[in-house]
Every structure is written in structure tokens, then in C-alpha cells.
Amino acid sequence: MLFSLSSFKKNQTKLSEDIDNKILSLFALGMSYRDIQKHVAELYGLEISDGAITHITDKLLPELKAWQQHPLEALYPFVWLDAIHYKIKHDGHYINKAIYTVLGLTTDGHKELLGLYMSETEGAHHWLSVLTDLHNRGIQDILIVVAY
Secondary structure (H helix, E strand, O other): OOOOHHHOOOOOOOOOHHHHHHHHHHHHOOOOHHHHHHHHHHHHOOOOOHHHHHHHHHHHHHHHHHHHHOOOOOEEEEEEEEEEEEEEEEOOEEEEEEEEEEEEEOOOOOEEEEEEEEEOOOOHHHHHHHHHHHHHOOOOEEEEEEEO
């Protein structure tokens, strides 16, 4: 399927369901905007701006918010806590960020990602806010906590 630039109006934010879904899939795989633009150009012969990609990927924000706030089970026999440090490009330079990861094992034996949190650094203060959020979302008891 090849599209021409004349197929789309100026400032049109919705391209087509197929292209939007492809962009969301590529974004979910961790591709950069530049790589997404290149891929869309190869597949559809279409140039797409950073703003258009942002508009499309912003559709994920309500789903992300809902996932971040979904209620959790009252009991998790095992919970793993870890913080991974990444260098993230921000305003043209790289800064360090800590991504806090919380993984739980349900009483049915299924692993569940309970939360992802980002902070400038790793520390007891931020871990307290992570655990408070988990408690506020419904966790009442954890039998064993494994912290890396």
C-alpha cells in the first residue's frame, strides 16, 4: 500500500488506522522517532513529522494512566524490587534516570508487573513512595521481598 503526500491534508493528525497502528507498534518496540519515520517512509512512501508521531503515541497516555492506577491484589507471596539506571537523552544531552521496577508473584503463581516508576536517583525516599503507591493500590501483605 503506497500513499502519496497529496493523500493527506495539511495538519492532518490521523493518517489511517493501519499507519497509526504500525507507528504505535514500532513505538512500543522502543524505536526512536527517527527510526519510525524511516520505517514509515519505506513502507508507505510517506514523510511524517515528529509532531504527528507524538500525536499518535499520545493516544497511549490514557491506557498508561489506567494501568498505573489499576487495583492490585491484597496478597503477593513474592515481590521483586529493582532499580535500573539509564542514560536518557533530554534537551540534547544525556542525563541519568533510575527506573524502579516492581514484579510480583500472585497466589495463582503468575508473575505480574506491578509498577514502573522513574526518578532522578535511587534512594530510600523514592522507594518509600513506590511502596506507598503499591499499598494505596490494594496490597496489604507481601510474604517475601527480594531487593537487588
